[in-house]
Amino acid sequence: MDSSKEIKEFLASRRAKITPQQAGLPAYGSKRRVPGLRREEVAMLAGMSFDYYVRLERGNLTGVSETVLDSLARALQLDEAERDHLHDLARAANATSHKRRRPAQQQAKVPSSVQRVLDSMTDAPAFVRNNRLDFLAANSLGYALYAPLFADGQQPPLNIARFKFLHPGGREFFGLRWEESMQNTVALLRSEAGRNPHDKALTDLIGELVTRSEDFRAAWAQHQVRLHYTGLKHFHHPVVGDLTLAFDAMQLPAQPALSLTAMTAEPGSPNEDALKLLASWAATTDKAPPHGALDQTAP
Numbered sequence: 001m002d003s004s005k006e007i008k009e010f011l012a013s014r015r016a017k018i019t020p021q022q023a024g025l026p027a028y029g030s031k032r033r034v035p036g037l038r039r040e041e042v043a044m045l046a047g048m049s050f051d052y053y054v055r056l057e058r059g060n061l062t063g064v065s066e067t068v069l070d071s072l073a074r075a076l077q078l079d080e081a082e083r084d085h086l087h088d089l090a091r092a093a094n095a096t097s098h099k100r101r102r103p104a105q106q107q108a109k110v111p112s113s114v115q116r117v118l119d120s121m122t123d124a125p126a127f128v129r130n131n132r133l134d135f136l137a138a139n140s141l142g143y144a145l146y147a148p149l150f151a152d153g154q155q156p157p158l159n160i161a162r163f164k165f166l167h168p169g170g171r172e173f174f175g176l177r178w179e180e181s182m183q184n185t186v187a188l189l190r191s192e193a194g195r196n197p198h199d200k201a202l203t204d205l206i207g208e209l210v211t212r213s214e215d216f217r218a219a220w221a222q223h224q225v226r227l228h229y230t231g232l233k234h235f236h237h238p239v240v241g242d243l244t245l246a247f248d249a250m251q252l253p254a255q256p257a258l259s260l261t262a263m264t265a266e267p268g269s270p271n272e273d274a275l276k277l278l279a280s281w282a283a284t285t286d287k288a289p290p291h292g293a294l295d296q297t298a299p
Helices: 003-017 039-046 050-057 066-075 080-094 112-120 140-145 160-166 170-195 200-212 214-220 270-283 291-295
Strands: 126-130 134-138 230-237 241-252 255-264
Touching: 003 050, 003 080, 039 050, 039 066, 066 080, 080 170, 112 126, 112 134, 112 255, 126 140, 134 140, 140 270, 160 170, 160 200, 160 214, 170 200, 170 214, 170 230, 170 241, 200 214, 241 270
Parallel strands: none
Antiparallel strands: 126 134, 126 255, 230 241, 241 255
8 A cells, every 4th residue: 555645645634624623723714725724733733843744744754753643643633543543654654665564464363262262152143353354253143143244155254344345235234324334344444554554465455345335435535543342233134133232352362463253232122132033043054154164264
């Protein structure tokens, strides 16, 4: 990915989101040529010269210290995910061609011990994915929940983002709150692209989605990033209907590129009843791919 272009567009998009009032600045006159802060206003708020900020927004973060990046993050009122993304972009810009930051391992196998942990979780859907959103392994209830991904007889690894944006059934399955689901997925991939800009498989995936999905292309242009470790997931399942589950994602310490996501329903809620119905359905059908498929690596 073009590091300079990413930096330029990210900083410009964050600057455009903040009004002078939000930044605590007086707004003189009613006519402004930019929707948010001017460059000189960002420079003043960050405690740097105008020329220096212009250099940064043109995509040149070479040699910029963490102190300067933090000052810029405060001036642009970046949240935690956006601040991390800015630092990731700076690291990528400072990596030389012969000493690039190695991409996080995306082809790591799901250890058999992790599969046993998944299988021990009988009341909660759970699955393991990598940072590219490849669905790598799950427990029985996890496969039942994500059954539409495997409706064509495919085996893991399958990419959740590719299914969501390009498969005919993707929007129906994830469409209960489509805008939110879509934005979360794009933001996760944008964050990962900042961390690992030289991951060819990730770049190829993003290029495919930008080319083939108008929804993805429009969301990608917004440069949104976010942390997504806990919250709610919404599904329209072909067997149990609408389903909203709380999720918690946990990074695997031994393999940081992998995370385990477990989902639960509020006790006594219709979602819990739907989850129990899903478990009954899973127990009477063969929805889990052969365990041999779980030893495959991500493409």
